[in-house]
Amino acid sequence: MAADRSACVTSGRMEAAIRRAPLSKIVSGGKARRSLPSAEQCSLGKDHHPYAQSDAKSGGMGSIIVASVEDSNEDSNAECCDSASTAIVCSWFQASMSFSSCILLLTLLLVHNGCHGLSSSPSSTPPMSTDYVVVSQRSNGQCKTFSFDDATSIDERKRRKSMPTFQRVQTALRSTFFPTVTTDVLGDGRINDHQLRALSRSGYLKYIFCDNLQDLSTTLRWVLVTQRVLKRVGVGRSGATALAATLNFLVRDFCGILSSLLFTSLAANSFRRDVKRWKFLSAIMLDISLTLQNVASSMNGLFLPLMCLGSICQAMYNVAASPCTGVIKLHWALKLQGSGDGIAEISAKRRAQRTLMDLIGLLLAGIGSVRLDGIQSKGLRVCLYCGLTALHLVSSNRSLRLVELDWLNGWRLHRIVEEFLERSDIVHGLDTGAREGVQLSSPNEISNAEPLLFLPESRRGMHGCIRMGVSFDEIARLSHEPPSLQRSNLRQKQSSSRDKYILAAGHDSGAPLIAIAFFRDTTNRDTAKAYLHGCLHWRVLESLSKRSHLCWEVDEPRMMRKAEDIAARKLARLWPVFETCASGAGWKLDKTECSTEGYLVV
Numbered sequence: 001m002a003a004d005r006s007a008c009v010t011s012g013r014m015e016a017a018i019r020r021a022p023l024s025k026i027v028s029g030g031k032a033r034r035s036l037p038s039a040e041q042c043s044l045g046k047d048h049h050p051y052a053q054s055d056a057k058s059g060g061m062g063s064i065i066v067a068s069v070e071d072s073n074e075d076s077n078a079e080c081c082d083s084a085s086t087a088i089v090c091s092w093f094q095a096s097m098s099f100s101s102c103i104l105l106l107t108l109l110l111v112h113n114g115c116h117g118l119s120s121s122p123s124s125t126p127p128m129s130t131d132y133v134v135v136s137q138r139s140n141g142q143c144k145t146f147s148f149d150d151a152t153s154i155d156e157r158k159r160r161k162s163m164p165t166f167q168r169v170q171t172a173l174r175s176t177f178f179p180t181v182t183t184d185v186l187g188d189g190r191i192n193d194h195q196l197r198a199l200s201r202s203g204y205l206k207y208i209f210c211d212n213l214q215d216l217s218t219t220l221r222w223v224l225v226t227q228r229v230l231k232r233v234g235v236g237r238s239g240a241t242a243l244a245a246t247l248n249f250l251v252r253d254f255c256g257i258l259s260s261l262l263f264t265s266l267a268a269n270s271f272r273r274d275v276k277r278w279k280f281l282s283a284i285m286l287d288i289s290l291t292l293q294n295v296a297s298s299m300n301g302l303f304l305p306l307m308c309l310g311s312i313c314q315a316m317y318n319v320a321a322s323p324c325t326g327v328i329k330l331h332w333a334l335k336l337q338g339s340g341d342g343i344a345e346i347s348a349k350r351r352a353q354r355t356l357m358d359l360i361g362l363l364l365a366g367i368g369s370v371r372l373d374g375i376q377s378k379g380l381r382v383c384l385y386c387g388l389t390a391l392h393l394v395s396s397n398r399s400l401r402l403v404e405l406d407w408l409n410g411w412r413l414h415r416i417v418e419e420f421l422e423r424s425d426i427v428h429g430l431d432t433g434a435r436e437g438v439q440l441s442s443p444n445e446i447s448n449a450e451p452l453l454f455l456p457e458s459r460r461g462m463h464g465c466i467r468m469g470v471s472f473d474e475i476a477r478l479s480h481e482p483p484s485l486q487r488s489n490l491r492q493k494q495s496s497s498r499d500k501y502i503l504a505a506g507h508d509s510g511a512p513l514i515a516i517a518f519f520r521d522t523t524n525r526d527t528a529k530a531y532l533h534g535c536l537h538w539r540v541l542e543s544l545s546k547r548s549h550l551c552w553e554v555d556e557p558r559m560m561r562k563a564e565d566i567a568a569r570k571l572a573r574l575w576p577v578f579e580t581c582a583s584g585a586g587w588k589l590d591k592t593e594c595s596t597e598g599y600l601v602v
Helices: 002-020 061-071 074-117 154-158 165-177 195-202 204-233 242-270 275-296 303-337 340-372 378-401 410-424 443-449 472-478 483-495 524-547 549-554 556-585
Strands: 025-028 031-034 133-137 143-147 466-468 501-508 511-519
Touching: 165 340, 195 204, 195 303, 204 242, 204 275, 204 303, 204 340, 204 378, 242 303, 275 303, 275 378, 303 340, 340 378, 410 443, 410 524, 410 556, 466 524, 472 483, 472 501, 472 511, 483 501, 501 524, 501 556, 511 524, 524 556
Parallel strands: 466 511
Antiparallel strands: 025 031, 133 143, 501 511
16 A cells, blocks of 8 residues: 555656656657656556556556657757756746846945945044044045044944944945045045045046946847857757867967967057057957857858958957056056056956956846847847947947046147147247247047047148158168268267257158157157157248248258258257146156157167
8 A cells, every 4th residue: 555655656746747847748649748647557556657667568658658758869859958958047047147136236236325425424524523533544435533632532432333234335345346546636635535536536437437338248249149159050959060160169269369479569569659549449359350250150151261350350359458458557547546556456446347247248148148049030139239339339439538648649749749839829929039838738638539540640741741760771861961971960969968869851752751760768758859840840841942942942952951950949949848838738748659660770
């Protein structure tokens, strides 16, 4: 009797398990039906239970199940296993999504309340007292006070009332995601006592919002593209082999590695000079890479070539993004903490922010992948991908506009020199002895106007005719002086401590050209001075050619020497004024770095 009850219980469990499995269908008589044990089979003994007698040839349920399993082909088995596994994974994934979403919403709520309630919290505002109180303040805004008029400190009296847990979590989150501020970014003459207010005034909060937004869009697109690529290489499809997918990925990665080495050798020296342009170009390369991989999943004959091109663009992104991001982190370290020593903290806090964005992106991408898996509309997928790509480009552009670099590269130097020469009114102003300062654009104003693309620019014909960092062969070719005089001038320049460069003017293929050669000990400030000298020389040549066209054709060497003398006198008067005006606008001439041809006279 106990055996019969045990058999019935066992068969009942098997029946429940079979009812829960939607794919356990038995083919009997040409029709599919669910394999459920009958009531008569539940009354059988242990020895006669149909599941124990799997080799029976009678019409029992156990023999039907075994026979049906043995007669099924491998494709149906794989489909059943994949469907069952997918159902289990989806159930587990939805549960983990719910739990992670709750944790994430709680974190964002704590940060939001901390941002709005920091100024009114007891930890950020020191208590008012009529006694003589000494206030000790942390970089995150937390304060401790001490009173000399009392036997015990004020914090000792408040120690009985411990800090609320919610407030402790807020402080911990601010210490995790926001860097400390030790410089006067508010302009009130003292170190800021409000961390979030100082970060907002400096533009750092807006920058990390835009930068994290582009990271979020990248994570979402990466998941969508990876899903399509995996389907294309045969994941989940019968007949696909792991060797074919492995070979495709090996060829793709090989092209990416070679292109990264080649791109590093060609462009590594110019990353700092045009850090914003290279950073924005890396963002474009990332978008092109993801787009090529996304398109490759739909192209049968061009899958591998498109994947290799996408890997090349990905390699260019990896090479350019890392050094440019390092320069930007150094900029924020100098602005928020006054020295480059804070770059370690800036990098750590940026890594924490990116980790949070990756978590949010994975959650949203996981939910979106489950929802979009059953949607067959390609238009919705294309619109979603294009929208995320546009969001990435816009947020990247906005984040770079918020970076106010205070040193001069080629474009900024040309813009500042052009403003200085136009606003100073050379002929009627500074040339007559006036020394009033000229108002130049600040780094904030230049950052909003600086182009982020490597496109041909019209600079009124000035920059194209000035070549910096040429070899001495070019100087000797353009110079109208005899070799003996050139040798004397070269020795005089090398021994002089004033100008660490040589300038020569002439014609190259019928077009006017100004060449500048640098010595080994030329400083960044000398580079800015040489460019100003070249611009002045060009303006003098242009003025003389208009007034003395006939004399220029008859005696060009004499006119060239006359132009050199006039430009040298103008430079001696204008360079100190330019230094003062540029420093007053916030530019650091000692950090000037322009694009040159790379030659140095030794």
